[in-house]
Amino acid sequence: MQQYAMLISPSANRVYARTAARMAANEIRVFSAHVLDGAIEDVEETVLGGVPYLAFRSDSLSGRDLRLLANLSSLFALFAVRGRMLEPVEVERLDRYDDDLITILKYVGKTNEQFTKLLLNVTAAVALAPDRILGGGVKVLDPMCGRGTTLNQAAMYGWDASGVEVDKRDFEAYGAFVQRWLKDKRLKHTAVSSRVKREGRGVGQRTRVEFAATKEAHRAGDVQAVEVVNADTLRSGEVFKRASFDLVVTDAPYGVQHAAVKETRALTRRPTELLEAAVPVWADLLKPGGGMGISWNLHTTARADLVAILAEAGLDVVEDGPFLDFAHRVDQAINRDLVVARKPG
Incomplete structure (x- = not known):
């Protein structure tokens, strides 16, 4: 052997x-x-x-x-x-772009890039066939995307990525960053900003960027999209169609650097309440067979509680072998873990 x-x-x-x-x-x-x-x-x-x-x-x-x-x-x-x-x-990575797409943007509360990639990887491994992972055409949603670390990693793989972020400063910072990065790399792209409305009412502001790794790919229509919407994550179902994503991957609020947002739009330090309200919304956006990966702070939400929330939303949680050994210390106030679940179908 x-x-x-x-x-x-x-x-x-x-x-x-x-x-x-x-x-x-x-x-x-x-x-x-x-x-x-x-x-x-x-x-x-x-x-x-x-x-x-x-x-x-x-x-x-x-x-x-x-x-x-x-x-x-x-x-x-x-x-x-x-x-x-x-x-x-010889290693043949999926990466389509320079790695500074992932590393160049620095800010307080940013999730470690290696961990973000790990969370995306293990979620994809549970939900997608090998050839699907390598072949592209995957659609990823980060419903609490911050300044886009997960979106950028998905883009590196050649996948389409969508994000929802309630903080307007983070929304604007990410939209400005990705457009500036594409210009600096001289990559052919188009960017459109618009309002998202449902039944005549405003839901949030959207920035959508379409681009390709080469000019030849762009001319051939081999483009991918990254979009981010400035809205409450609990309204994600008003922004996107049901069963439209292969993967939902997010780093949940820690109750330290991040604040959760309730339906009242009041800031709260109770991430468990946010997850109870949001997970069913996110699950509705998953395609049958799709995967959801969530990382969170064990000091604010017990693993058993989050597993119960996912199960109540109709998801099958993977609770065996290596999935029980990803917990690790981030700092004195954060002990981070991850959980992956799959939507039946």
Whole structure:
């Protein structure tokens, strides 16, 4: 059986770096169980030549399998172990654009980029077939998108991304950023701002950008879209059509840097109340078979409570193996975990 060694990407976030290997190991286990037909075994941390690696074994990884693994959130380099030698394995990532689309925008409360990618990855692994992940055409919604970290990661993969954000400053900052980034990269694109109305009443302001990785792709109609709407997440069902997204992925309010918003539009420090009201709205926007991935602060909402909220909304929660070992410390007030659920159908 062939052994592989994965070199973990360095992280600018020192706290996350301490748990990156464990997080990556569980991400590999999710990939193995859900998109690789159990092809990976013996995932463990090891040291080779004095350097820490994440090692695993497989005797059946295909080219498609390696293309999937190339998108692991903390993958820096991958090697096949040949005795005492490491043979580089070429990694063919989905990334369509320069990585500064993800890293350049800095602000207080921004979710770590590696964790955002991990959350998107494990949600996609549960909900989508391998060829669908690699083939594109995926539609992602982040119903509390902040300044767009999840949207940018989805765009990197070539997927369409939509977001809802109640904070007007964040909405405007993200719309300005993505348009400036596209101009700086000289990528062909169009941008439209408009009002969203339902039954003659205003719901929110929308910015929609369509673009392509190359001029040739744009001329051929191979474009993707990113849109963000300045509205209350509880009104997401008024903004988008039912059953229109493959994935709903979001980092829920922590009750620390972020404030939740209730139907009254009053700010609250009770994220559990927000999730109780919002999850059914988000679930209605998922296609049958679609996946929902939520990260949140365990200090504000118990895992059992969030699992119950998801189940009450008609979703099947994945509660086995690696999904029970993603909890990690962010800072003194935040112990973050993630949960993934799938809509039957």
